[in-house]
Amino acid sequence: MLILTCPNCGVAADETELSAGGEAHLTRYGAGSSDADFETYMFMRKNARGVHFERWRHSYGCGKWFHAARCTTTLEVFGTYPAQTTEPPAELIEKIKQKRPDFEGFSK
Amino acid sequence: MSDAVSVVNGAQFDGAVQVRDAGLVGMVTLRGDLDSQELAKAVKSAIGLTLPDARGVKAGTKGGVAWMSPDELLLFCDYDEADALVAKLDKALAGEHFLAVNGSDARASFTLTGAGVREVIAKGSPADLSPEAFKQGEMRRSRLGQVAVAFWLSAPDTMELVCFRSVGAFVYDWLCVAAAEDTLPEYFNAG
Numbered sequence: 001m002l003i004l005t006c007p008n009c010g011v012a013a014d015e016t017e018l019s020a021g022g023e024a025h026l027t028r029y030g031a032g033s034s035d036a037d038f039e040t041y042m043f044m045r046k047n048a049r050g051v052h053f054e055r056w057r058h059s060y061g062c063g064k065w066f067h068a069a070r071c072t073t074t075l076e077v078f079g080t081y082p083a084q085t086t087e088p089p090a091e092l093i094e095k096i097k098q099k100r101p102d103f104e105g106f107s108k
Numbered sequence: 109m110s111d112a113v114s115v116v117n118g119a120q121f122d123g124a125v126q127v128r129d130a131g132l133v134g135m136v137t138l139r140g141d142l143d144s145q146e147l148a149k150a151v152k153s154a155i156g157l158t159l160p161d162a163r164g165v166k167a168g169t170k171g172g173v174a175w176m177s178p179d180e181l182l183l184f185c186d187y188d189e190a191d192a193l194v195a196k197l198d199k200a201l202a203g204e205h206f207l208a209v210n211g212s213d214a215r216a217s218f219t220l221t222g223a224g225v226r227e228v229i230a231k232g233s234p235a236d237l238s239p240e241a242f243k244q245g246e247m248r249r250s251r252l253g254q255v256a257v258a259f260w261l262s263a264p265d266t267m268e269l270v271c272f273r274s275v276g277a278f279v280y281d282w283l284c285v286a287a288a289e290d291t292l293p294e295y296f297n298a299g
């Protein structure tokens with residue numbers, strides 16, 4: 001079971017109160033972009049084993065989107081942070097590095 | 109005009125706790141910038157209450173107000189007063205970026221009374237309903253089974269619950285089953 005604390009309303013929400021929104025911080029290539037860029041945006045995902053950054057929506061609660069960093073193998077949650085950012089906060093990256101020395105940091 | 113009727117028309121069930129259709133309740137959704145002085149002033153003058161903190165709910169003599177999300181409040185009033193309340197807000201907030209709408213007929217309201225109200229809700233919601241975690245004054249939006257609900261304690265033994273009217277009859281039936289006599293684990297009251 002996964003419990004994520006929504007940074008918008010503060011509720012420690014059970015996974016069943018949330019909707020998963022897939023990988024976070026994608027660059028949205030649209031009209032006018034190259035086929036290769038659009039393909040990357042549309043189809044290519046990290047599918048990480050380990051540290052992963054994701055989008056979630058508090059759909060049965062305040063209805064707002066947010067970001068979460070967690071481990072896909074252990075389900076350990078490193079933290080949640082607001083949706084209005086294009087990359088994870090530096091202090092969260094530091095925290096993850098301390099817990100997972102192998103983690104090389106966030107990359108797009 | 110036809111007479112408005114609440115979702116299960118005042119039905120009541122007496123089991124481990126009492127489940128009651130709370131009748132017609134005026135509910136106005138107000139969306140906007142909750143940090144704005146104008147919005148706070150408009151709510152204060154319309155319903156006589158200051159804005160609640162995040163997830164807070166409060167009641168006064170003219171109605172109530174609940175924090176629903178960072179840009180949304182739910183105002184409670186008498187069913188017949190809801191349109192007038194919207195008109196008041198529209199006037200007070202003219203020129204601001206906001207939305208006020210009378211959603212009274214889109215919702216169903218239930219009142220549960222008895223020592224086991226926390227346990228009845230806990231049968232269907234993943235929210236932590238223990239007395240240490242869930243206190244009077246908090247509005248919790250969650251789910252009951254598979255439908256969205258919001259609930260709060262209006263007294264230590266009284267739980268108010270609202271849901272969409274389209275699932276109101278289902279929620280009433282669900283609550284009656286969950287509140288059947290001798291089915292509560294008495295986990296929260298064990299101490």
Ligand SMILES: [Zn+2]
Pocket residue numbers: 006007008009010011058061062063064
């Ligand atoms: Zn939330």
